[in-house]
Amino acid sequence: MSDKDDAETMRGRLRSERVNSLFSEDELIEDYYDQPAANDSSCWNDYGLSTLQSSGTVSSRSSSMHSGSTEGLDAPAQLLPIIKAGWLDKNPPQGSYIYQKRWVKLDADYLRYFDSEKDTYSKRFIPVTSIARVASIGDQKFEVITNNRTFAFRAESDADRNEWMRTLQQMVDERKFKGLNRISLFQPPTGALDSVDKCGLLELRGFKNKLYVVVAGDKVFLYKNAEDYRQGIGITYIEMNVGNVKDVDRRGFDLTTPYRIFSFSADSDQEKDEWVEAMQQSIAEALSNSEVAEKIWSVEANRLCADCGSPKPDWASVNLCVVICKRCAGEHRGLGPSITKVRSLKMDRKVWTEELIELFCQVGNCVANQFWAANVPPSEAIHVASGSQERRRFLIAKYKEGKYRRYHPLFGNQEELNKALCATVTTSDLAETQSLVFCGAEVSCFSGDPDFPNPIALAEQAGQKLQMEFLLHNKSSEIPRVEAGNSEEKQYSVILPSVTHNGFLFKTPSMAKLVHERKSREEFSRRWCTLNDSIFSYYENDRNAVPNGEIKMEEIVCLVNNPPDTHGYESTFEIYIESERLYLFGLENPEAIRKWVKSIAKSFIHPRADELLSHDFERIGRLQYKGGLNLARAKEGWFALTQSVLYAFFEDSDKEEAVHLKKLQELSVQGDSLVLVERRRTLYIQGERKLDFLGWVAAIQKAAGSSGDTLSEQQLTESDIPVIVDRCIDYITQCGLTSEGIYRKSGQNSKTTSLLEMLRKDARRVRLKEGEHQVDDVSNTLKRFFRDLGDGLFTKEFCQDWLKAAAIDNEEEKIGQYRQLLSSLPVVNRATVKALINHLYRVQYFSEMNQMNTHNLAIVFGPTLFQTDGKDYKAGRVVEDLISRYVVIFSVDEQEMRKQQDEITAIIKMRIAGSSSGTQQAGDFICTVYLEEKKTEAEQHVKIPATMTAEELTFEILERRKIDTKEKEYWSCFEVNEREEAERPLHYSEKVLPILHGLGTDSYLVVKKQLSMENMLIYLASRVSDSKHGMMKFREERNLLGLGLSTGFHDRYFILNNSCLRLYKEVRSHRPEKEWPVKNLKVYLGIKKKLRPPSCWGFTVFYENEKHEKQQWYLCCDTQMELREWFASFLYVQNGGNVWPSESSKVRASRTQQDSRLGNISLIPLRGNENEMRNSVAAFAADPLTLLRNV
């Protein structure tokens, strides 16, 4: 056929042209224009190359499977077995119609093509790891597809094409499989090289452009450019064991090999010196590397893989004494080190002692296989081309199950085996020792001789160094067990989830200090890293079997995902370990880093805390903490920090809890603890270890601070109001409501500036104090804060809508629009608007004194809040509307309103009283609280800020008296009503101030233990239904003065559900006689004795309806247990199930720190005549309640 002849001629011409131009420019051009073959498919047919045959190539093809083996042995530079080789047509470069016949070789690492089969240096190599897939593209053609390039080839027959594709795909799949399984022997997916000693551009004679040259280990790689290097696709590599470097001139040097001379030229003489040195070192490495291999290969049996027969195996199992190929080594590693300890002949130089090399020469593949492979059925044997799964199955059978081994006659007789081993190790019979050990003799068995108690000691005593060497490597070896076949999972008894991950990372040396400075790229080295079986290992490169270092997952205390660009690499993470070291890793690839972080976190976080992993955490780890009432013992908790939320799993709790750092009341470092004060809990994070603790402290402090100039980025109160706003409003409320021209007068500019700066820095720490701060400075600070607010209070997005709404004529429509707009604000903005308007509403309430009516306030606040110039009144109109229609727009509960008003009235009264008596006002109320019982010695004077809760008050008292609370001691604050001879424990979250305002002259507060709390909690936890029903004795107080008629106690049936208490005349009654909403009930323990209650287990209940009509009645139970259950049920319903704080703790409110001020001010008791009260202690000790205390 003429087609065929033409093509043949063409190819011949091409070949002759290229004989001496291995790296000709056109080849570079060809590769530069590598295109998906789909575009060229017509070309293939045009030239009809499909029928091409040549006698020379046919023979190569037919023996492709084995030609590799021969070649491997022949060429010293080719140490990897060739899996497939043969002639293929390579698609032509763009713009050319000339097809290129290439000799193509596939080994475990690379697909390479050459001009001819005799060539040593390829024109192109493609790492198997960068091949994404192989695809058929029509007659005899197929594509090898990498991430960003496609190489098209054409075989001479469909069968050959299919064979190529199958083999290639198999290799690719195996690599992927291994990638997933952490086998670290192979190239990374990127194809780029590990452990580069030197790289850069060099001129190579014969090439127009500089090449990118990489010296790595014992090879020199040539790439067209740096980009190609990154993709892993190169021209060729030079095995340096055959290399020699020669200086030529100032900038030039030659790398000579028996096959070719490479004449390089560097940019400068200094550069040249560096290249020469790097290449000389590479040669040294190559030579020393092959030293061990050459010695071991001197025994013929060791020249072929013990398992599959591949030539020049350069790996070994040091305990099994077998020399194996790279692919088998990969599978060996999968069996685990208790079965086989894999080392490289070339790279793990340290393990290769003279003894071990000698042992390999004496035992090695020959003796080992006589034992291990004594009975291998041919159908189960593996060979050079066997796939990964086949290999794995075979190796499990061979070494893990011992399926093919030659059984020792003593097999099964442990005592005899041990005896025999003790005897054999003193001889030179290594084969017998091997047989005994792998048939069950115990390497550490007792020899019976105390001087030489075990086989190793016996061998040493006998001077049998090789026996010792063998025994030492097998001290912890697992003996083959046939039933161990599918127990791969059982191999590791790990508690932590076994996560597997691997890949290249850049690593700095480990550190003992926090990393404050930016680490440049130069400080990182590329390492192959694997995470498997709870061990993170990093290797010099992916071919090394011995890691440079390891981090056990259980040692990890903290993992930090740094913000992007913290160091020279875009993404970095830090690992902190128990022994106070810090490891820093990085990559350019954020996604890959994210995967690493997740994988590592997953493998060291306690499973019970694995919910933490669902957060996009910046920092995760374990810390010691103290909390709750028991501060004696530190506990271990798991924490994750995500933006401004610290998630925690505390000991004894399997529920995640969140600490909102921006909402903390206090955050301070006290000694070696970080103290986080929340409203209902104080958490002490302990600096048990210094390094990770310091990291946490800095991160938490940062997260707890203001992060920007918008509202939500501020430190916040519990109710989502910026602390800045809360502090200012609180201060003005306490000290400025009656101040003339409040918010209109501007205060001192410099003071405002510095105050605002202070508040912005850490509002939580700022205490505004009368005397120290002027009302007008504070009010101005608040205005300034709003005016400068990024995005404004009403947000840029909606601000115009608010102004438009103000122009709506229809009042109802307008209010509807305001409410609508309000609901579309972010939570923090909405809460802040409400708080501010509420405040202004209070301010205008006192306009007679302060001269600031609603209109005046609107003039001031309109432009401030809307950040306008104030030339028109639009903005003012909005503010005026909001203040004047405050109750409607914000749906304010009337009761809430009244309570507030009472509070303010009290404040004003206080101030007037204070100023009239000439004393300095404290701003807060001072009241008397008793500890345990009402007596003068137990008196405590406490300043009660408006926000103080019963729990905070309790802890303040306890702290002052230095009372250590113990677990299961339920300290509470009680309101005691002496007249009624009844008391009520305040709910821990109740605000104290309103209660104080409501206390009559015969009531007081006392802090004491709530003895029945534990039993109540047990009852609540164990009951099946939320409702409670049963008989109680009931008595109504008809007349509040106690003078009216009372009918005594009568049996009634009660049902308490989650909203109301119903009273039935009897059990069978269908309709309740009375019904009360539980929310409006105040339940006190105890009934005054005057009423002669039928038992001492009773309640006094106060009820007030919407019209402020009051009722009072009594309930009496038969037993103490009943009383407790009813009372617990009331608490439960009234507090939405939240009877006792789950993580209650000392609230070290910073308020205690203000005590020094108490000396300078007069204490203003809330109630008038204290003496009278003291005298009226009466017969309280005889109160039936005392019995309750003995529960």
Ligand SMILES: [Zn+2]
């Ligand atoms: Zn092998």
